[in-house]
Amino acid sequence: MQTVTREPAAAPRRLPARRARLPVRRRLAGALTGLVVLPLLTLLMHTVLRGILNLSSQMLLYLVAVVVVGLIGGLLPALTAAVAAATLVAYYFMAPIDAFAIADPNNVVALVSFLGAAAVSSVIGLAARRTQEAETLATAIAESREELRVLVAEQASLRRVATLVARGVPPADIFPAVAQEVGSLFGADATPIARLDPDGVATVVAVVGEPPAMLAAGSRWKPEPPLAIAMVLRTGRSARTDDYHDGCGPADNADCRLGIRSAVAAPIVVEGRLWGTIGILGRHERFPADTEQRMVGFTELIGTAVANADSRAQLTASRARIVAAADDARRRIERDLHDGTQQRLVSLCLQLRLAQSAVPAESSELQRQIGRVAEELTGAMEELREIARGIHPAILSEGGLGPALRTLARRAAIPVELDIRTDDRAAEPIEVAAYYVVSEALTNTTKHAHASYAHVSVEKRGSRLHLSIRDDGEGGADPARGSGLVGLRDRVHALDGSIEVNSRRGEGTAIVAELPLRPN
DSSP states (O other), rough: OOOOOOOTTTTHHHHHHHHSSOOHHHHHHHHHHHHHHHHHHHHHHHHHHTSSSSSSHHHHHHHHHHHHHHHHHHHHHHHHHHHHHHHHHHHHHSSSSSOTTTHHHHHHHHHHHHHHHHHHHHHHHHHHHHHHHHOOOOOOOOHHHHHHHHHHHHHHHHHHHHHHHHHHOOHHHHHHHHHHHHHHHTOOSEEEEEEEESSOOOEEEEEEEEOOOOOOTEEEEEOOOTHHHOOOOSSSOOOEOOOHHHOOOSSSOOHHHHHHHHEEEEEEEETEEEEEEEEEEEEEEETTTHHHHHHHHHHHHHHHHHHHHHHHHHHHHHHHHHHHHHHHHHHHHHHHHIIIIIIHHHHHHHHHHHHHHHSSHHHHHHHHHHHHHHHHHHHHHHHHHHHHHOOHHHHHHHHHHHHHHHHHHSSSOOOOEEEOOOOOOHHHHHHHHHHHHHHHHHIIIIIIIOOOOHHHEEEEETTEEEEEEEEOOOOOOOGGGSHHHHHHHHHOOOOOOOEEEEEEEESEEEHHHHHHHHOO
C-alpha cells in the first residue's frame, strides 16, 4: 500500500518567500560585520580622523559600511546597521554633539538615508545572488542535458552491438563494429581491439581511426608498460595512461613513438579468462575520468560474442565428428555387405545352379524347384545391393560426385535432368553430404510431390559447391514434419554449409544447398 502525502494548498505561495531568504549563516555573517565594522569606524573617526573629515565624508563612510552589511547579510542586518549608523552619526558628529533627537530634521534625514541605503544594498545583493543562482542552475541544466545526451548515445551504441551479438554475427564482424562504436562515442583518434595469444603476444584483431603503425590490424607485438593496453594484458584490470609525451627524452621509446596524449584500455574476459583488451587513444585531450566504467558494457558484449562463437564452433565440430563417424560406419557396413554377405550369396547361387544342372532329366520338378530358389536368391542379392547403395554408394568413393549422381538419376522413378558444371573433386565429407541432399530430395519428389520431372544442377561458386534440386510437383513440403530434410539440414550445417527449402503449394519444390569444397 502506498502512502501519498499532499502539500497544503498555501504551500506553493510560500515557496518563493522561502527561496528569497538568505541562509542563517549569511544573515549571521552580515550582523557580525555590522557589529565589528560600525564601532571600529566610529572609533577611528572619533579619534584618529577627528577634525579631518567633514560630516559628508563621515556619513559616506557609514553608508559604505551599511551597504557592505546589506550585501553580505541581506535586509534585516542592513536595516539594523542603518539604524545604528544613523544613531552614531547623530550622536558623535552632528550638533549638538553627544545628543540624539528624532525631532531634529538632520537626524531624520540621516536615518532615512541610511535606511534607504540598507534597503537598496540588500535588494542589489539579493538580485546578484539570484543571478548567480540562475547561472549556476543554467550550468547544471546544461551539464545534465549533456550527460543525458551522452547516456542516450551510449545506450544506443550498446543496443546496436547487442543486436549484432544476438543475431549470432561472427566475432570477426563484431570487432570492427564495436571499435567503431566505442571510438565514435569517446571521440578517440584510434580504437584497437587486441587478442592475447598463449605465447604472451598480442594480435590486433580490429582497429578503426588512425592508429600507430604498431597497432595495424593483423599485427602481432608484445606490448610493454607504460602502455595502457600492456598493463591490462598483464593485470587483467582497466588502465589508463595520460600525457605520454610529457616524459619523452632523447630515447625513442614506444610511448613517445605513439604520439598520443591519453589512452584508456579495458579487459575483455571470456568465460572467466582474460581474452584480450580494447583501447582508445587520443592525441589531443584526456578522456573523462569515468571512461573505464563506461567501456565495461562493450567489453562484456565482446566477451559474450566470443563465447557464443566458441560454443557454436564446438557444436559444429561435434556435429561434424558425429556425421563423419556415421559415414565411416556406413562405409564399413557397405564394404562388409559387398565383400562378405554379397560374395557368399553369389557363391551360393552358383552352387545352386551347378546342383540344378546335375539333377537327372527325369527329376524335372526338382530342377524347377532349385531354379526357383536360385532366382529368389538372385532377387535377394539385387535387393541387398540396393540396400548397400543406399547405405553408402561405392561409386561415390571410386568415381566422385558426378558419376554417383548420374547413377542416382538413372535409377530414379521419374525423369531427372542433370546439369553438372564441375568435374573437380571436393573433400569426401562434402561429396557424401551433397550426394545425400540430392538423393533425399529425389526420394521425396518421387514419394510425395507427384512431379513429372526433376532438375538437378551442381556447380562450383568460388570456394563453395552449389546444389539446386527443383521439381514441378504440387509443393507444400514442410521440413519440420519429418520429411528427411531435418537430418540433411543437420548434416549440411555440421559442415558449415547452408540449405533452404522453398515449397509453396502448387508451385513445386526447390531445394538449394551450399557446401564448402573443403571443410574447416
